[in-house]
């Protein structure tokens with residue numbers, strides 16, 4: 001039933017414990033085509049297929065690493081041109097995301113029950129599989145994780161202050177007259193903490209704020225970007241919004257599934273005024289393995 005190639009693949013991925021349990025026994029008279037065999041493999045062993053592809057740089061993993069390379073080249077090229085010198089791949093771009101994650105985990109350390117709820121939600125989605133097998137569709141159903149990240153972006157938006165200038169004289173909807181010299185500063189940080197927008201509990205970390213109750217249970221509530229402008233709004237809205245959310249969800253899932261995050265006692269956490277909303281003294285945490 002399995003071609004020589006499949007058996008080689010199986011042996012190369014040999015893991016004595018899992019092999020005896022996982023060996024596929026599919027009673028079927030007909031010989032499978034290669035395409036059918038691949039589908040079977042995907043169905044029975046998604047994790048093994050992923051590991052093999054990653055190890056040998058094949059299939060989707062090959063495509064992914066090529067895409068990352070192209071993406072990195074583009075981004076670092078832009079950064080270098082903007083900064084007028086060569087930017088080390090690692091610096092600016094990763095800094096952006098590192099700090100978004102920090103604020104999220106800081107909030108989790110202050111709300112450990114939310115960390116537990118997110119972990120349980122992921123476990124119920126994976127049903128015994130590892131977090132690496134989470135698909136985009138699975139991520140869409142992780143409402144607690146989504147709500148937690150949106151709360152972190154609301155309370156600690158990476159771009160806390162946004163400034164814009166009109167290309168020509170204009171009148172704002174508020175009636176304010178602006179000309180080419182006017183600099184308009186929007187405090188996204190303050191907007192995320194306004195009672196008028198978010199209610200009396202605006203300073204609380206509540207992932208449930210992002211839940212909507214529908215016919216099929218709890219789903220994600222979408223807030224207009226003019227109310228929640230962490231990714232900006234209008235024609236110049238962030239182009240990587242969806243990708244950013246997926247990346248943050250995967251990184252958060254990887255950590256939460258493996259560790260309980262605890263803030264080191266006495267460590268002061270306070271925002272630092274910069275282009276990106278950073279933590280003045282970083283975030284010192286203890287990672288306690290779950291099992």
Ligand code: HEM
Nearest residue numbers: 100158159162230231232235236237238239240241243244
């Ligand atoms: C949590 C992650 C992210 C946040 C909070 C974020 C936030 C923002 C904000 C506020 C802007 C508007 C900046 C301005 O006009 O002054 C912006 C623009 C942009 N973002 Fe993001 N971003 C994130 C992730 C990403 C990712 C992953 C990508 C690329 C894959 C990306 C690509 C862009 C691009 C290309 C623009 C410029 C859009 C334009 O001006 O037309 N962003 N982002």
